[in-house]
Amino acid sequence: MRWPWPRDQSENDDGEKKSFFSWSNSLKVVDWSQYTEARTVVPSVILTITTLTWIRVYKSYLRRIPSVDHIKPEFYRRRGLFGKVTSVGDADNFRLFHTPGGRLAGWGWLPWKTVPSKREDLTAKTIHIRIAGVDAPELAHFGRPAQPYSQEALEWLTQYISNRRVRAYIYRRDQYNRVVAMVCIRKWFITKDVGMEMLKRGLATVYEAKSGSEFGKFEKEYRQAEEKAKRNKVGMWSQPSLWARLKGEKASELESPRDYKTRMTASAVPSGSKNKAGEDARKQGRSSVAQTKRT
Numbered sequence: 001m002r003w004p005w006p007r008d009q010s011e012n013d014d015g016e017k018k019s020f021f022s023w024s025n026s027l028k029v030v031d032w033s034q035y036t037e038a039r040t041v042v043p044s045v046i047l048t049i050t051t052l053t054w055i056r057v058y059k060s061y062l063r064r065i066p067s068v069d070h071i072k073p074e075f076y077r078r079r080g081l082f083g084k085v086t087s088v089g090d091a092d093n094f095r096l097f098h099t100p101g102g103r104l105a106g107w108g109w110l111p112w113k114t115v116p117s118k119r120e121d122l123t124a125k126t127i128h129i130r131i132a133g134v135d136a137p138e139l140a141h142f143g144r145p146a147q148p149y150s151q152e153a154l155e156w157l158t159q160y161i162s163n164r165r166v167r168a169y170i171y172r173r174d175q176y177n178r179v180v181a182m183v184c185i186r187k188w189f190i191t192k193d194v195g196m197e198m199l200k201r202g203l204a205t206v207y208e209a210k211s212g213s214e215f216g217k218f219e220k221e222y223r224q225a226e227e228k229a230k231r232n233k234v235g236m237w238s239q240p241s242l243w244a245r246l247k248g249e250k251a252s253e254l255e256s257p258r259d260y261k262t263r264m265t266a267s268a269v270p271s272g273s274k275n276k277a278g279e280d281a282r283k284q285g286r287s288s289v290a291q292t293k294r295t
Contacts (some may be wrong), residue, residue, distance in 0.1 A: 018251070032134045062105060068179050071170070081168045081181070084115050085161045086122055091136030091153035092179060092204060094161065095126040096168060107144050130178040132214040133222050134195040134204040135257040137236060147257065149236040153203040161185055161194060171214045180214045199225040202235020207212050208258045252271045 035041075056175060065071055065081065083098040097115050099107040107115040116122050137147035139154065161183070168181035183194040198204040199222055206226050207213050230237045236254060255263070 050112070062100050064100055065127065067176055068127055068173060069129075071173070071179065076172055079170060081127065081170060082165065082198065083127075083168075084165050085163060086115070086126055087119075088154065088158045088162055089128075090139055090156050091150060091198075092134055093130045095122070095124050096129050096166070097122065099165070102165065128176075128178040129183065130174060131181045131198075132171055132180045132182050132216065133194045133207055133218065134198055135207045135209075136198065136204040137257055138260055147255070147260055152235070153198065154158075156201065156203055157194075157248055158184070158196070162198070166194070169214065169216070181227075182216050195220065196222065196225055200229055200234075202229040202232075202237045205236075205256050207257070208256065 060079075078215065081096065081098055082102055083096040086095045086097050088094045099105075099113075099115065101107065103109065107112070116125070135206065136153045137150035138144070138158075139150045140146040164185055166183050167201055168183050168184045170181045171180050172180050174180050184191050186192070195204070196218070199206070206219075206222050207215075229235060233239055
């Protein structure tokens with residue numbers, strides 16, 4: 001086999017010179033056998049496989065995802081997003097700037113791979129993450145009062161993950177256009193589950209909504225962490241000290257974030273709607289009584 005390209009002439013076993021076309025000349029003739037030779041096929045196959053593999057790796061692991069709208073459905077429950085936390089909203093959600101590949105891919109030291117520091121430069125370039133499996137006390141919103149320990153939970157989460165690199169194992173997209181994910185951070189070479197740490201410190205409860213709950217494989221561990229925090233009376237589960245009780249301070253009855261939201265939603269229903277609902281119920285009752293009498 002002539003490799004990689006033939007010369008214009010060669011000698012056979014009898015010493016006779018044998019001429020043949022060079023590569024450039026052979027393109028001018030209708031002779032397709034040259035395209036099936038190993039010297040042509042092998043490099044072409046290697047180049048094609050290498051190119052397709054690189055495209056696949058780039059799209060799956062190195063392509064930056066600027067927002068939730070760019071996450072492909074097949075990524076959920078199969079991929080993790082590595083990035084830098086740019087801001088913390090409530091005590092159970094934050095904004096993530098996706099930096100695929102981390103420092104190995106050049107983020108943080110290559111000039112064209114830096115995380116913007118200005119808020120206006122981050123517009124439409126971050127992913128809104130909702131920490132899965134936990135529900136933190138509610139801050140004051142829309143005229144509603146803040147829950148106890150809501151500010152403490154926010155301050156702890158901000159100090160714990162703000163401007164830090166985290167990995168979010170994404171589960172699904174929720175109704176508020178956020179990505180529900182289990183969030184992990186590395187502290188002193190040890191990986192920590194952020195939601196679990198909040199439960200241990202009594203700064204959140206296990207998420208108790210009737211639909212949309214996401215725990216991955218860790219629901220049992222989350223509930224055990226909450227029960228332990230209750231027994232140890234830490235965070236929102238804490239009670240007044242003996243001296244405080246002697247001074248007359250009473251133990252407050254805890255209202256979970258889920259109960260708080262339900263109460264706030266009920267109190268926000270206009271009185272006219274309540275009266276209408278009551279009138280409809282009374283009409284329904286009278287109709288049922290009349291139907292009973294006729295039967």
